Amino acid sequence: MSASTAASASAPAPLRFPTGWCATDLGAHRPCEFTYEVYPLESLPSLDPGTLDGTFRWLSGAGAPDGDADHRDDLASVEASLAPLGLRLPADFRTFYGSGSLCRAFDEVSVTACWSDLSGPLQSPAEDGARLIRFLRDQQDCVIWYLYLRPSGETFVVCSHLELEFDGQELNGTEAAEFRAAAADSLVRCASTFEEFAFRFVVENELWMHLNTTNPDATLAPHLQKYLDHYAAAAS
Numbered sequence: 371m372s373a374s375t376a377a378s379a380s381a382p383a384p385l386r387f388p389t390g391w392c393a394t395d396l397g398a399h400r401p402c403e404f405t406y407e408v409y410p411l412e413s414l415p416s417l418d419p420g421t422l423d424g425t426f427r428w429l430s431g432a433g434a435p436d437g438d439a440d441h442r443d444d445l446a447s448v449e450a451s452l453a454p455l456g457l458r459l460p461a462d463f464r465t466f467y468g469s470g471s472l473c474r475a476f477d478e479v480s481v482t483a484c485w486s487d488l489s490g491p492l493q494s495p496a497e498d499g500a501r502l503i504r505f506l507r508d509q510q511d512c513v514i515w516y517l518y519l520r521p522s523g524e525t526f527v528v529c530s531h532l533e534l535e536f537d538g539q540e541l542n543g544t545e546a547a548e549f550r551a552a553a554a555d556s557l558v559r560c561a562s563t564f565e566e567f568a569f570r571f572v573v574e575n576e577l578w579m580h581l582n583t584t585n586p587d588a589t590l591a592p593h594l595q596k597y598l599d600h601y602a603a604a605a606s
Contacts, residue, residue, distance in 0.1 A: 385496060385497065385520075385559075387496070387528060387557050387558060387559040388557075388558050388559070389410075389411050389558065389559045389560070390408035390409060390410060390411060390558050390559075390560060391408065391409045391410075391411055391414055391560050391561075391570065392406050392407070392408050392409075392513050392529045392558065392560060393406060393407070393409065393570075393571075393574055394406055394407075394481065394482055394574075394578065395578070396574060396577055396578060396581060396598070396601060397578070397581035397582060399581070399598060399601035399602065399605070400601055405482060405508075405512055406482070406508075406512060406513055408558060411560075413604075414570065414600075415596070415597050415600035415601075416600075417566060417569060417570075421569070421593070422462075422563065422565045422566055422569060424461055424462045424465060424565060425465070426462075426465065426466065426469075426472055426565065426568070428569065428593055429472060429475055429568075429572060440470070440473050440474060440486075441467040441468075441473050441486065441488055442467075442468055442470075444467070444488040445459075445464065445467045445468055445488065447490065448488060448489075448490060448491065448503060449464075451490050451491050452491055452501065452519070455491065455499075455501065456521065457491070457501055457519045457521070458519075458523075459503070459517070459519075459525075460517075460525045460563070460564060462563060462564045462565040462568075463503075463505075463517055463525075463564045466564065466565075466568060467486075467488065467505070473486065474486075475568070475572055476506055476568075476571060476572070479571075479572050479575040479576055479579075480571075480575055481575050481578045481579060481582075482508060482509070483508070483509035484506055484507060484508050484509065485506070485507065485509065486505060486506055487504060487505070487506065487507050488503065488504065488505055489502075489503060489504035489505075489535055490503075491503060491519075492504065492516070492534050492535055494518070495534065495549075495550040495551070495553035495554040495557075496554040496557060497520070499520075499521040500518065500519060500520050500521060501519045502516040502517065502518055502519070502528070502534060503516060503517040503519070504516050504534070504535065505517055506571075511531075511533060512531065513529050513530070513531055514529065514530055514531070514532070514533060514534075515527060515528070515529045515560070515567070516528050516529070516530065516534065516557075517564060518557075518559075525563070525564070526559055526561060526562050526563065527559070527560050527561040527562075527563075527564060527566075527567040528557045528558060528559050528560060529557075529558050529560050530553070530556040530557050530558070531556055532552070532553050532556045534553055573593065573594060573597050574597075576594060577590075577594055577597065577598055580594070
């Protein structure tokens with residue numbers, strides 16, 4: 371077997387999850403028929419890569435002194451559980467949930483009452499060796515967001531309308547196999563990195579508040595205005 375053949379044989383198969391951004395409306399700029407819709411990723415504003423540098427400097431209050439991080443113990447437990455599996459949380463996820471000034475951002479801005487809820491490593495229904503970490507859920511579990519960790523080291527964010535926690539039991543039997551197939555089919559890839567997800571989630575919720583409950587003529591922060599301008603330009 372040639373070196374190239376061996377490399378291709380050992381490389382993980384690509385995952386082709388459906389893609390989309392599950393979110394609520396942005397007023398008249400982006401209507402939403404129900405509480406959430408899944409919008410094509412290509413319809414979203416592009417993001418400046420320089421903004422997403424892992425420091426979350428764009429997040430209001432990111433420079434405030436840390437208190438006791440609400441999820442620091444959970445984070446340590448997750449990392450300890452992942453280590454024997456050869457998996458590691460990405461740095462941006464560790465920074466966010468390890469910081470007392472960052473980790474409450476989702477809960478504070480969510481207009482649909484989403485809340486942070488870190489799980490232990492959950493077996494992926496889509497491939498062996500991969501794990502998911504639940505980190506955010508809608509108050510009625512209409513949608514749940516997970517960090518997806520591949521054995522290759524690739525990480526990204528997916529969402530699902532299903533709770534994927536199996537209480538530590540291995541999936542087996544016909545019923546479990548059917549659920550596993552349904553769970554795999556439910557996964558939608560919504561962001562390439564955790565910070566990308568965090569940026570869009572926070573920005574969109576802040577814009578919703580601006581558009582629906584505050585003075586619409588108030589001056590927006592530049593990064594919020596740029597995000598909104600994308601939809602104004604698309605409509606013109």
